[in-house]
Amino acid sequence: MASALVTCRNGMGTSTMMTVQVRNVASKNGWDLDVSHSSLDGVGSFNGDVVIALNDVAEDLKNEYPDKKVIGITNMMDANEIEEKLKPIMEG
Amino acid sequence: MSLVDPELIQLNVEASDWKDAIQKAVKPFVDHHKVTKEYSKRIIEIAEETGPYIVIAPHVALPHASSKDGVLADAIGLTTLKEPVKFGNKDNDPVKYLFTLSSVKPEGHLDQMAELVQLLQKDNFYTQLDQAQSVQQVDSLVNN
Numbered sequence: 001m002a003s004a005l006v007t008c009r010n011g012m013g014t015s016t017m018m019t020v021q022v023r024n025v026a027s028k029n030g031w032d033l034d035v036s037h038s039s040l041d042g043v044g045s046f047n048g049d050v051v052i053a054l055n056d057v058a059e060d061l062k063n064e065y066p067d068k069k070v071i072g073i074t075n076m077m078d079a080n081e082i083e084e085k086l087k088p089i090m091e092g
Numbered sequence: 093m094s095l096v097d098p099e100l101i102q103l104n105v106e107a108s109d110w111k112d113a114i115q116k117a118v119k120p121f122v123d124h125h126k127v128t129k130e131y132s133k134r135i136i137e138i139a140e141e142t143g144p145y146i147v148i149a150p151h152v153a154l155p156h157a158s159s160k161d162g163v164l165a166d167a168i169g170l171t172t173l174k175e176p177v178k179f180g181n182k183d184n185d186p187v188k189y190l191f192t193l194s195s196v197k198p199e200g201h202l203d204q205m206a207e208l209v210q211l212l213q214k215d216n217f218y219t220q221l222d223q224a225q226s227v228q229q230v231d232s233l234v235n236n
Contacts, residue, residue, distance in 0.1 A: 009138060009145045013156040013193045016200035017148065020209045037199070055183060056143045074183045077149040077212050 002090060003048030006037040008057060015039075015053075018076050022052060025082045031090045043068070050089050052082075094235040095207050099124050100169025100192070101227045101234075110144070110179045110187070111136050114155050117171040117190040126169075127194050130162035139179075147181035152212065156193035163194045166201065168208065170234065172221065189221065 006022055008014035015037040026033040034048070043051055043061060051070045053061060058072025071085045100120045107113035118132035134157040139145060146153045157163075169192040176186035191208065195201055211217065211234060224230045 009142050010156075010158045012158055012195055012198065012200045013154050013205075014145065014148060016202055017154070017205040017209055020202065020206045024209075054145070054148065056181070057145065075149045077152070077209070079213070 001032045003034040004050045005046040006052045096234045098231045104174040117192045126165045126167040128162035134161035144179040144181040147184045150184045151188045153187045153190045159198045
């Protein structure tokens, strides 16, 4: 099973909502993906496949954790965007 | 129970900038004892430090801070702006719809967020929201 960590600045509203979206996209595509969420503090200790955040946060994370795979999302309500960006990781 | 608290719905609010928009979006939460006055201050402070983290989709912001920042009760509110304002999020500006959140649980409420996601993805949701003329109409749009 692949694993994803959805993260945002404080780990409350934004990442919780994006977790819902990522799970929806995963189940629609039949991907076996474990999705958890946390504040930025949780990123360092995450050893799964992909970290997902809104674009601005993702840019910071890419700089801070160059060895991790980070995906930035522009529009959280756009399931197609999430699907397109996750596909290479899930099916690649 | 309603997803969006009708007491926390306000339409066509005039805001001079993003800070004003946040303060006005949080005000009913203070009036109805969902958060303390600290809450909007913290949202603005966090945004100033870290950027417009609350803008999640085109024209949509989710003003919220941590449960430690003066949250008294769980709630979701909705404020629509008369004139959209820029939040400094180049992808999704300007913001017209503010879904304010307060959560006593530090990690938020997954089931509530799932409902909100579903609502925000409904066909024609924003068109219908723009056409609604009263809190009552919005209440039946968002809570049915």
